[in-house]
Every structure is written in structure tokens, then in C-alpha cells.
Amino acid sequence: METAEKTYNIDEKDLARLGAVVFEAYGVPREDAEILSLSLAEADIRGIKSHGMVRVPIYIDQFVNGKFSKETKLTVKKETPVSLVLDGNNGPGAVVSARAVMMTRKKAEQSGFAFAAVHGSNHFGTAGYWSEMLAGDDMIGFASTNSIPIVAAPAGTGRGIGSNPFSYTIPANKYASVCLDVSVGVMAQGKIYEYARLGKPLPENAWLGPDGQVTRDPKQWDPMDYVMIPFGMHKGFGLGVVMEMLTSGLAGAEFHRQYQGLNAKMTENSHCFWAMRIDAFTDVKKYRDQVDAYIEYLHSLPVTNPGDKVYYPGEIEAVLKAKYLREGVPVAAKVVEDMLGLAAGASADVSFIKSKYHI
Amino acid sequence: METAEKTYNIDEKDLARLGAVVFEAYGVPREDAEILSLSLAEADIRGIKSHGMVRVPIYIDQFVNGKFSKETKLTVKKETPVSLVLDGNNGPGAVVSARAVMMTRKKAEQSGFAFAAVHGSNHFGTAGYWSEMLAGDDMIGFASTNSIPIVAAPAGTGRGIGSNPFSYTIPANKYASVCLDVSVGVMAQGKIYEYARLGKPLPENAWLGPDGQVTRDPKQWDPMDYVMIPFGMHKGFGLGVVMEMLTSGLAGAEFHRQYQGLNAKMTENSHCFWAMRIDAFTDVKKYRDQVDAYIEYLHSLPVTNPGDKVYYPGEIEAVLKAKYLREGVPVAAKVVEDMLGLAAGASADVSFIKSKYHI
Numbered sequence: 111m112e113t114a115e116k117t118y119n120i121d122e123k124d125l126a127r128l129g130a131v132v133f134e135a136y137g138v139p140r141e142d143a144e145i146l147s148l149s150l151a152e153a154d155i156r157g158i159k160s161h162g163m164v165r166v167p168i169y170i171d172q173f174v175n176g177k178f179s180k181e182t183k184l185t186v187k188k189e190t191p192v193s194l195v196l197d198g199n200n201g202p203g204a205v206v207s208a209r210a211v212m213m214t215r216k217k218a219e220q221s222g223f224a225f226a227a228v229h230g231s232n233h234f235g236t237a238g239y240w241s242e243m244l245a246g247d248d249m250i251g252f253a254s255t256n257s258i259p260i261v262a263a264p265a266g267t268g269r270g271i272g273s274n275p276f277s278y279t280i281p282a283n284k285y286a287s288v289c290l291d292v293s294v295g296v297m298a299q300g301k302i303y304e305y306a307r308l309g310k311p312l313p314e315n316a317w318l319g320p321d322g323q324v325t326r327d328p329k330q331w332d333p334m335d336y337v338m339i340p341f342g343m344h345k346g347f348g349l350g351v352v353m354e355m356l357t358s359g360l361a362g363a364e365f366h367r368q369y370q371g372l373n374a375k376m377t378e379n380s381h382c383f384w385a386m387r388i389d390a391f392t393d394v395k396k397y398r399d400q401v402d403a404y405i406e407y408l409h410s411l412p413v414t415n416p417g418d419k420v421y422y423p424g425e426i427e428a429v430l431k432a433k434y435l436r437e438g439v440p441v442a443a444k445v446v447e448d449m450l451g452l453a454a455g456a457s458a459d460v461s462f463i464k465s466k467y468h469i
Numbered sequence: 470m471e472t473a474e475k476t477y478n479i480d481e482k483d484l485a486r487l488g489a490v491v492f493e494a495y496g497v498p499r500e501d502a503e504i505l506s507l508s509l510a511e512a513d514i515r516g517i518k519s520h521g522m523v524r525v526p527i528y529i530d531q532f533v534n535g536k537f538s539k540e541t542k543l544t545v546k547k548e549t550p551v552s553l554v555l556d557g558n559n560g561p562g563a564v565v566s567a568r569a570v571m572m573t574r575k576k577a578e579q580s581g582f583a584f585a586a587v588h589g590s591n592h593f594g595t596a597g598y599w600s601e602m603l604a605g606d607d608m609i610g611f612a613s614t615n616s617i618p619i620v621a622a623p624a625g626t627g628r629g630i631g632s633n634p635f636s637y638t639i640p641a642n643k644y645a646s647v648c649l650d651v652s653v654g655v656m657a658q659g660k661i662y663e664y665a666r667l668g669k670p671l672p673e674n675a676w677l678g679p680d681g682q683v684t685r686d687p688k689q690w691d692p693m694d695y696v697m698i699p700f701g702m703h704k705g706f707g708l709g710v711v712m713e714m715l716t717s718g719l720a721g722a723e724f725h726r727q728y729q730g731l732n733a734k735m736t737e738n739s740h741c742f743w744a745m746r747i748d749a750f751t752d753v754k755k756y757r758d759q760v761d762a763y764i765e766y767l768h769s770l771p772v773t774n775p776g777d778k779v780y781y782p783g784e785i786e787a788v789l790k791a792k793y794l795r796e797g798v799p800v801a802a803k804v805v806e807d808m809l810g811l812a813a814g815a816s817a818d819v820s821f822i823k824s825k826y827h828i
Contacts, residue, residue, distance in 0.1 A: 290710070348782035351782055390549045391719040414681035
């Protein structure tokens with residue numbers, strides 16, 4: 111049994127406020143600091159820690175080194191009643207995305223549908239956060255982004271395409287929205303450490319070694335040298351190719367083809383967002399009732415092992431969010447301390463969190 | 470070594486004409502008979518035999534038994550500048566889809582984007598055929614359909630969701646279009662026969678037995694009793710759920726939830742189609758050049774085994790189509806003979822094919 115990591119259970123509002131104070135202390139305008147921090151807190155509250163507040167020091171480093179612009183002004187490069195091409199001018203991905211999502215939804219309200227392709231951006235966090243925002247309670251939302259090439263092509267021996275995550279959100283009535291959020295690799299690089307620690311063989315057809323051979327041994331190579339295989343081989347690979355063409359392709363940006371190491375700076379990220387009004391097709395309430403009925407159908411499916419359950423896409427994250435809204439978001443002590451350190455380094459006042467949580 | 474099955478190499482035009490003559494002889498209006506037959510010939514010419522002329526006797530049976538309407542009139546249930554809800558009134562899926570695709574493209578030409586949700590239809594063949602037609606050389610095309618539930622949910626013990634195939638087509642310049650066409654199961658039911666014949670174990674996590682347990686033994690059960698696992702587990706499953714909501718959901722039809730055997734009649738099929746003008750975002754030629762450049766990048770990726778190659782989505786089918794356009798489409802003798810038998814049964818004149826191919 112492993113030792114439990116020390117965590118604080120922090121109210122989501124406090125967590126988001128802490129991050130915002132830190133970002134603002136390093137020169138990010140208050141509104142943008144709040145947008146950026148909330149996007150990270152919302153990943154933590156869904157249990158997606160890899161995309162949560164753990165990224166604050168990384169982002170601060172990008173601001174300090176001039177990789178991200180502190181001010182984020184979007185430029186409209188092209189616009190029609192159903193389309194937008196936007197330049198994020200190197201703002202942080204979440205701030206660029208929040209603005210692009212608002213513009214996309216507004217246009218979809220007017221036209222029934224809108225699709226935005228965005229270049230000049232950076233890491234945007236979780237795709238599901240944006241597709242949920244696009245969908246609201248009356249639309250279908252879709253978000254995708256390209257990434258540095260980290261996934262092998264079928265038959266390929268090294269990193270070929272981005273993990274190019276994409277997400278659909280479809281609103282239900284009684285239940286949390288259906289929110290599918292997937293990247294095209296079988297599993298994230300970080301999971302190799304877990305398999306190595308547990309002494310479990312890697313799943314079949316999930317990883318190549320740096321020699322290009324499929325391997326199931328999590329200790330054969332340095333974890334960062336393994337190459338991700340696309341999920342469903344040519345199917346996941348094909349989705350990755352399509353997402354590249356929907357993001358950088360439509361945004362008129364360069365696609366990513368030079369793999370320069372997992373920690374290399376990307377020249378830029380491209381995203382795409384679309385939203386479509388449900389009432390362009392059918393009554394919104396009736397549609398959302400139908401989604402409820404499908405969720406209940408999925409829940410009614412017989413399972414192989416007693417105690418198991420069929421979860422619909424996004425359900426596990428929604429269950430965690432409901433729990434952490436009640437109990438606070440568990441955040442590793444180190445993540446909190448890193449933020450407090452950054453705050454201290456910029457003489458920012460974070461006494462509100464220290465006193466409330468006895469840190 | 471297995472005995473080669475007897476085949477005829479038939480010019481695609483002749484193949485499509487033969488099927489059309491047969492459909493017309495059983496009461497399908499000429500134009501619709503030609504649309505339906507061409508959709509099947511176009512599957513054969515891409516090497517997708519399971520969706521090719523082998524289906525003619527099955528379709529004739531559906532016409533004769535009143536499962537398909539011979540006349541196909543689409544009813545517009547709802548329309549906005551970007552959306553269409555259509556009722557196929559139980560026409561054959563390919564005829565319904567051809568009409569819906571034309572309406573979708575026309576609307577996209579006017580509005581920049583159009584999305585059609587269609588109910589009251591039947592099996593529409595390959596999704597890729599429709600997304601290619603939607604895309605043409607200046608748009609991005611997308612097609613999907615629901616199906617009877619044949620794919621297990623993760624943790625589920627039996628058939629839960631449809632295989633719900635979907636397809637994106639993105640036009641290139643120098644190369645055949647990028648055409649991703651995937652269903653959400655790891656592999657088709659028919660492949661189990663092949664594994665059993667070759668004595669090869671089934672891939673890991675591809676099939677459940679009727680007991681709900683994962684199995685790799687292709688001879689343990691009757692091939693039709695195996696249950697398909699979604700590709701990438703929750704990822705493919707989630708895509709299947711989303712496609713159900715984009716097809717039957719938006720079309721206002723019932724989703725499919727009662728599995729009544731692989732050969733059971735479906736109450737109806739629902740599809741969706743969308744097309745989006747590339748020039749709403751960027752110059753079409755520049756975009757297609759970028760797709761070419763990405764294809765060339767994929768082709769340049771190093772491979773693990775000498776002689777292997779990275780194929781882009783749709784490339785294998787495009788290579789076959791080019792070859793079969795030159796050499797004729799190889800069609801199993803039995804498939805041709807079945808069509809000739811049906812023609813004879815309806816006193817249709819198919820002498821053009823008998824004399825040319827010495828049948």
C-alpha cells in the first residue's frame with residue numbers, strides 16, 4: 111500500500127481565486143487571470159489533475175519567458191455568418207479559447223451554426239471544458255486542438271501526428287451533459303510510470319519503444335522515450351489527421367510536423383470550435399429528454415461483473431465534480447505550495463487561503 | 470493455400486448498369502435504380518465488398534417484401550438556412566442519402582454550412598461514399614448513420630450501441646481526398662470466420678463471448694454470437710453515443726435500443742450529413758495544397774519494417790479504385806450469377822453483360 115500524498119481540500123472558488131491572484135501578480139490582466147485560473151480549477155474538479163493547477167508554474171514560466179503574451183487580443187482574420195478565422199496573437203490558450211468560444215456561440219445564436227478556426231494560440235487545457243461552454247443547454251458543442259507530434263502512425267516507427275484531442279458536448283435534461291473528450295493516443299505518457307510502479311505489463315498495442323517495436327514492458331526504456339500508438343490504430347490515427355486539418359488547416363497555420371522533444375516549445379497551437387443550435391432541428395426540451403432516455407438506456411445495460419456499471423461519456427467527471435463541489439477539490443500540497451511560493455515571489459497577498467486552510 | 474474464388478473483372482459502368490437493370494426490373498424507378506446500384510458498385514471498386522453488389526439480392530428482398538419503398542420521396546420536416554430535417558419515407562438508404570446529400574450541398578453552397586438529419590431511411594452503404602460526395606473539391610464533408618445495437622458498452626455484457634459509422638472527407642489537390650470512414654467496433658463480425666479459418670487468436674480486447682467475457686478464441690462460439698467491443702473502449706463507445714445523438718436524436722426519431730438479433734429488421738435508420746465551404750475560412754487551393762503537404766509529410770515518416778508505408782485515411786481505397794478503374798472490378802462469380810438470376814426472374818434483358826464477359 112502506498113503512502114497517501116498530502117492534499118488540501120479546497121473550495122473551487124478559492125482554488126480559482128488563488129490561481130488568478132498568482133497570474134495577476136505576474137502581469138496578466140485580472141479578467142484574463144480569472145479565465146485562465148478557472149479553466150485549470152475546472153480540470154481539477156473533474157479529476158483531470160494533469161490539466162489542473164499543477165500547470166500554474168509552467169504557465170508562469172511561459173509568461174515570464176515571453177512565450178505567452180500577457181495581454182490577449184484576438185484578431186478576426188476572416189468572418190462569414192457561419193465562420194470565423196481568429197489569430198490569438200500568442201495569448202495563453204485558455205484566454206484565447208474563452209474569447210473564441212464566446213464569439214462562436216454568439217454567431218451560432220444568430221446563424222444557427224458557427225465554426226471558428228483559431229491559430230496563434232497555446233495549450234488550451236481540456237477540450238471538454240470548451241465544448242461544454244459551447245453547448246450550454248441549447249446547442250451541440252465541439253472543440254479540438256492540434257498538439258506537438260507525439261503519436262505514431264500505423265507502421266510508423268516514431269512520433270508522427272499530434273495527440274489532437276477533440277470533444278463533443280450534448281446537453282441532457284435530468285443528467286449532466288454527455289461530454290466525450292478524447293485524444294487520439296491509447297493513453298497518456300504519464301501512465302507508463304504507473305504501470306512500471308505497479309509492475310503491470312502495458313496493454314497490447316499501446317506503446318512503441320524508441321526502436322519502433324511494440325512493447326509491453328514499462329521498464330524497458332525511459333518512460334519519456336516510449337511512443338504512443340493511436341487508439342484503434344488506423345481509426346484513431348485518421349481522427350488525428352482530420353483534427354489537424356480542421357484546426358491548423360482551416361486556420362491557415364502551419365501544421366506540426368517537426369517533433370523536437372516532448373518539452374520543446376511549439377511554434378503555435380491551432381484550435382477549432384463549433385456550436386449548433388438544437389432548435390434548428392427539433393424542440394430543445396424534447397431533444398434533451400431523448401438524451402436522458404438514452405442515458406437511462408445505457409445505465410440499464412446488463413454488465414458482466416456485478417458491481418460494474420456502464421458510464422456514459424463525461425459521467426465519471428460529472429460525478430467527481432458534484433462530489434468536489436460539496437467536499438472541496440483535493441489538491442496536492444505541493445501544487446498549493448508552488449502557487450504560494452510564486453505568490454510570495456511577486457509579493458501577492460494570498461492570506462485568504464492561508465488562514466482558511468491553515469497552510 | 471486456399472483455392473481462389475472465381476471472379477469476373479467487370480468495368481465499373483457495366484457493373485453499375487447490371488445492378489440498375491435488376492433494381493428497375495423489380496419496380497424501382499430508373500433514376501433511383503441507377504443511384505442505388507452505383508452506390509454499391511462504388512463500394513466494390515474501393516474493395517469494400519461487404520457493402521458492394523453482394524447486397525443486391527438482400528435489397529431486392531427488401532423491395533419485394535415491402536421493407537423498402539420503391540418510390541423515394543423525401544419530406545422536409547424542418548428547414549433553416551443551415552439545417553434540414555428530412556423524412557426518407559422508408560426509401561432505400563442510398564436513394565434517400567443521395568437526395569439528402571444534394572440538398573445539403575446546395576444549402577451549404579448558399580449558407581457556407583449545412584447539416585441534415587434524416588430519419589425514415591434504411592442501410593445507406595458506406596459512410597465514406599456520402600462524405601466524399603458532400604465534400605466535392607471545395608468543402609469538408611461528414612456523414613454518419615446509426616445501426617442496430619451490435620457493439621458492447623465498456624463493462625457491458627451484451628450488445629448495447631450501434632456500430633454507428635461516420636466519415637470525414639477533406640479534399641487534397643494532387644492526391645485523392647483524405648477520407649476517414651470508421652465504425653465504432655474494433656472489427657466487423659465477418660472477420661471472425663477469417664480468424665477461425667487461419668487458426669489465429671482474435672486480437673486482445675476485440676470480442677466478448679455470449680457469456681460477456683473477453684475471448685481471443687475464434688472457435689469458442691458461433692461467430693454470430695460474439696459481441697463487438699468498441700475500438701479504444703470508452704473512446705469508440707463515446708463516439709457511438711455521440712453519433713446516435715447526431716442522427717436519430719436530431720432527426721427526432723427513436724434511437725435503437727432493442728437488440729433483436731443480427732438479422733432482425735430495423736424499425737428505421739437515421740443518418741446525418743454536413744458540408745462546410747472551405748472558402749468560408751481560407752483559399753480553397755491553398756487549403757488543398759496544405760492537405761497535399763500533410764499527406765507528403767505522412768508518407769515521409771520513417772517506418773519500422775522495410776517495405777511498410779504510412780497510408781493516409783482513404784488512401785488504400787483510392788489506390789484500389791484507380792487500379793480497378795483500369796482493370797475492371799473483380800466481382801465474385803456468385804455475386805454476378807445471383808444478379809443474373811434475379812434479372813431472369815423478372816425477364817430483364819442483361820444480354821449486354823453476358824456477351825461482353827462471356828458469362
